Amino acid sequence: xxxxxxxxxxxxxxxxxxxxxxxxxxxxxxxxxxxxxxxxxxxxxxxxxxxxxxxxxxxxxxxxxxxxxxxxxxxxxxxxxxxxxxxxxxxxxxxxxxxxxxxxxxxxxxxxxxxxxxxxxxxxxxxxxxxxxxxxxxxxxxxxxxxxxxxxxxxxxxxxxxxxxxxxxxxxxxxxxxxxxxxxxxxxxxxxxxxxxxxxxxxxxxxxxxxxxxxxxxxxxxxxxxxxxxxxxxxxxxxxxxxxxxxxxxxxxxxxxxxxxxxxxxxxxxxxxxxxxxxxxxxxxxxxxxxxxxxxxxxxxxxxxxxxxxxxxxxxxxxxxxxxxxx
Numbered sequence: 001x002x003x004x005x006x007x008x009x010x011x012x013x014x015x016x017x018x019x020x021x022x023x024x025x026x027x028x029x030x031x032x033x034x035x036x037x038x039x040x041x042x043x044x045x046x047x048x049x050x051x052x053x054x055x056x057x058x059x060x061x062x063x064x065x066x067x068x069x070x071x072x073x074x075x076x077x078x079x080x081x082x083x084x085x086x087x088x089x090x091x092x093x094x095x096x097x098x099x100x101x102x103x104x105x106x107x108x109x110x111x112x113x114x115x116x117x118x119x120x121x122x123x124x125x126x127x128x129x130x131x132x133x134x135x136x137x138x139x140x141x142x143x144x145x146x147x148x149x150x151x152x153x154x155x156x157x158x159x160x161x162x163x164x165x166x167x168x169x170x171x172x173x174x175x176x177x178x179x180x181x182x183x184x185x186x187x188x189x190x191x192x193x194x195x196x197x198x199x200x201x202x203x204x205x206x207x208x209x210x211x212x213x214x215x216x217x218x219x220x221x222x223x224x225x226x227x228x229x230x231x232x233x234x235x236x237x238x239x240x241x242x243x244x245x246x247x248x249x250x251x252x253x254x255x256x257x258x259x260x261x262x263x264x265x266x267x268x269x270x271x272x273x274x275x276x277x278x279x280x281x282x283x284x285x286x287x288x289x290x291x292x293x294x295x296x297x298x299x300x301x302x303x304x305x306x307x308x309x310x311x312x313x314x315x316x317x318x319x320x321x322x323x324x325x326x327x
Contacts, residue, residue, distance in 0.1 A: 001207075003208040004208075006207040006208040007208045007209075007210060007211070008063075009062070009063045009064040010064060010199075010202045010203070010207075010208075010210050011210060012062050012063060012064065013059065013062045013063075013064040013065065013202065014198050014199060014202055014210065016058050016059060016061075016062050017042070017055070017058075017059065017198060018198065019058070020051070020054075020055045020058070021225065021242060021243075022225070022226065022227045022228060022241040022242055022243075023046065023051050023241070023242065024044050024045060024046040024051050024052075024055070024242055025043075025044065025045035025046070025242050025247070026042060026043070026044055026198075026242075027042070027043040027105075027195065028040065028041070028042055028043075028195070028196060028197065028198045028201045029041045029042075029043065029105055029193035029194055029195050029196065029201065030193070030194045030196050030200070030201050030204040031191060031192070031193055031194070032204045032205070034191075034192040034193070034194070035191060035192070037071050038071055038072060038191065039204075039205055040201045040202075040204065040205070041107075041191065041193050043105070043159075047240060047270075052075075056070075072189070072191075074109055074148070074152060074154065074157050075148060075151050075152040076146030076147055076148040076151065076152065076154075076156070076157040077146060077147055077148075077151065078146050078147070079147050081145075082121075083124070083125050083128045083129075084125065085129070085132055100142055100161045101195070102142070102161035102162050102163050102195065103162075103163045103194065103195055104161070104162055104163065104165060104168070104192065104193065104194060104195065105159050105160070105161055105191075105193040105195060106159065106160040106161075106162070106165075106168050106190070106191070106192055106193070107157070107158070107159045107160075107190070107191040107193060108157075108158060108187050108188060108189065108190040108191065109148070109152075109153075109154030109156065109157050109158075109186075109187070109188075109189075110154060110155065110156050110158060110184055110185075110186060110187035111154055111155045111156075111184075111185045111186045111187075112155060112156075112183050112184060112185060113183045113184070113185045115183065116183035124180075127178065127179045127180040127183075128180060130178055130179060130180065131175065131178050131180045131181075134171075134174050134175055134178055135171065135175070137171075137174070138162075138167055138168075138170070138171045140162055140163065140164065140167060141160050141161070141162040141167060141168055141171055142160065142161045142162070143158065143159070143160055143161075144158070144159040144160075144161070145157075145158050146158075154186075165192065222323055223323050223324050224312070224314060224321040224322065224323040225243055225321060225322060225323075226319045226320070226321050227241040227243065227248070227250060227259070227320050227321060227322040228241060228250060228319075228320045229318050229319060229320065230315065230318045230319075230320060231318070233250055233251075233252045233257070233320065234252060235252050235253070235254055235255055236252065236253075236254075237251075237252055238250060238251045238252070238272045238273075238274075238275075238276075239272060240262055240270060240272035241259075241322065243311070243322050246261065246309075246311075246325075247261070247262035247263065247270075248260070248261060248262055248311055248322060249261070249262040249270070249271040249272035249274075250272070250313075250320065250322065251276055251283070251294065253276050253280045253294070254280060256280075257313045257315065257320050258294045258295065258310075258313065259310070259311035259312075259313045259322045260283070260292070260294060260297055260308050260309060260310050260311065261297075261308045261309040261311075261325075263308075264285045264287065264288075264290055264304065264308070265304055265305070265306035265307070265308055266285065266287075266288060266290050266302075266303050266304045266305070266306075267285070267287045267288050267290070267303075269285050269286055269287035269288070270286070271283060271285060271286075271292075271308070273286045274286045276294060281293060281294055281295060282294070282300050282301075283300075285302070285304070288302065288303055289301075289302040289303070290302035290303055290304035291304070292304065292307070292308055294310075295310070296310065297309060297310040309325040309326075310325065310326050311323060311324070311325050311326065312324060312325075312326055
């Protein structure tokens with residue numbers, strides 16, 4: 001295949017994946033050199049299964065998609081743990097997926113033995129507390145746990161983020177000695193993933209490299225990304241979008257667009273499902289009656305005490321673009 005065609009195929013696939021960045025959280029990783037059966041991985045988090053399905057279809061509809069296979073695919077959901085860890089900060093409740101910018105992701109599925117579920121809740125709580133205590137000796141390693149019961153072959157999907165593979169190796173060696181580890185039936189395959197930009201991931205596959213000009217077009221000079229088209233969010237409506245790892249609620253208030261963090265700081269409700277009052281300024285949380293000033297993010301009533309982030313918004317042509325959080 002010619003150099004021009006290789007670049008065209010990569011750009012087509014890259015643009016296709018980027019087209020879903022406002023609809024889902026997407027992180028890209030290379031596994032070249034760390035596994036022999038997988039070349040790259042996409043970590044996706046969406047609010048519905050249909051978006052996952054649509055992205056997979058779009059990928060395999062590209063010209064480069066004809067050369068791709070999916071050797072592994074894992075489906076899981078976030079939920080609150082049934083175990084109590086009082087000293088875990090509220091922002092680590094794992095109900096939402098918030099990846100770090102760590103260099104590495106260490107990912108594996110696992111299944112517990114049936115005798116584990118026969119133990120009393122107190123017995124399991126005690127072992128899990130020991131497990132967590134061991135993990136906290138390694139504060140630079142962050143754990144992401146998701147649940148697959150009834151959705152996929154595994155029971156849990158676990159991803160550890162960190163910058164030092166040696167530190168993660170030490171953590172796993174220590175966890176092997178915990179009582180809870182004796183009840184693990186299976187925890188393979190294991191994937192050591194190197195975080196890269198999407199273009200770097202595609203270039204790691206070999207062949208012609210995507211130009212710097214194409215890479216620079218991903219964001220404008222001020223860090224804004226296209227989140228939606230004007231017609232997708234008519235006046236009086238809202239939409240949940242993503243900018244990197246940030247879930248954002250985008251509102252059209254009488255033709256003016258506002259963007260705030262999607263999660264209520266009180267009960268973690270999705271604010272994109274809320275409504276803006278007739279004053280055009282007060283955003284109502286759909287769960288517990290919390291109110292926020294949509295322009296400043298400050299609490300404006302109800303049980304909320306902590307402000308939400310407000311993101312810069314601009315309209316270029318028919319594109320609604322969302323930038324960094326305002327200070």
